[in-house]
Amino acid sequence: MISLNLISPEQQTHLKIRYLHILIKNCAGALVVLSTILAIFLAPLNDKIEDLKTSNTRRKETIISNSQTVTSKIKLLNQRIASLSQVNERYYSWSQTLNELGALAEPDIYLTEFTANNLEGNFIIKGYSPTRESLLNFKDKLTASSFFKKVNSPLTNYLQESDVTFEITGSIK
Numbered sequence: 001m002i003s004l005n006l007i008s009p010e011q012q013t014h015l016k017i018r019y020l021h022i023l024i025k026n027c028a029g030a031l032v033v034l035s036t037i038l039a040i041f042l043a044p045l046n047d048k049i050e051d052l053k054t055s056n057t058r059r060k061e062t063i064i065s066n067s068q069t070v071t072s073k074i075k076l077l078n079q080r081i082a083s084l085s086q087v088n089e090r091y092y093s094w095s096q097t098l099n100e101l102g103a104l105a106e107p108d109i110y111l112t113e114f115t116a117n118n119l120e121g122n123f124i125i126k127g128y129s130p131t132r133e134s135l136l137n138f139k140d141k142l143t144a145s146s147f148f149k150k151v152n153s154p155l156t157n158y159l160q161e162s163d164v165t166f167e168i169t170g171s172i173k
Helices: 009-090 094-104 132-144
Strands: 110-117 122-131 148-152 162-172
Touching (some): 094 110, 094 132, 122 132, 132 162
Antiparallel strands (some): 122 162, 148 162
């Protein structure tokens, strides 16, 4: 069998180039068609994304508004706690002081009045003692106590040997 090539080499080159051009056109057309189809499917997704962005923005604004409300409530609570802390710092445990005072008093000593001022730190104790010795023991216990810093007992407290009405002053620790 004999095969004859009747097409010149220039025409062969030209045909190959033309074939490549047609192939490129077809591929480009196919890409355009695929892009169009893809755009048709993705267009609703773009709308959905925009709706989600809007919804997310509204939710974010709501959360910020709620957090500002909570933040303001927390600040108010912190202010109240601070004011309570200030009150607590000025608080003096009078019940402990009175318990200590009652424990220091001899069984036969009667305390009729206890006046104290925490801000100035002073106190006055008035009472009755059947003997001078009981009063001296009581004064010594007050001086040794952890609640009372300075204890003053005037000499008039010790003039009588029995049935002593006394007044003791001093300062609180």
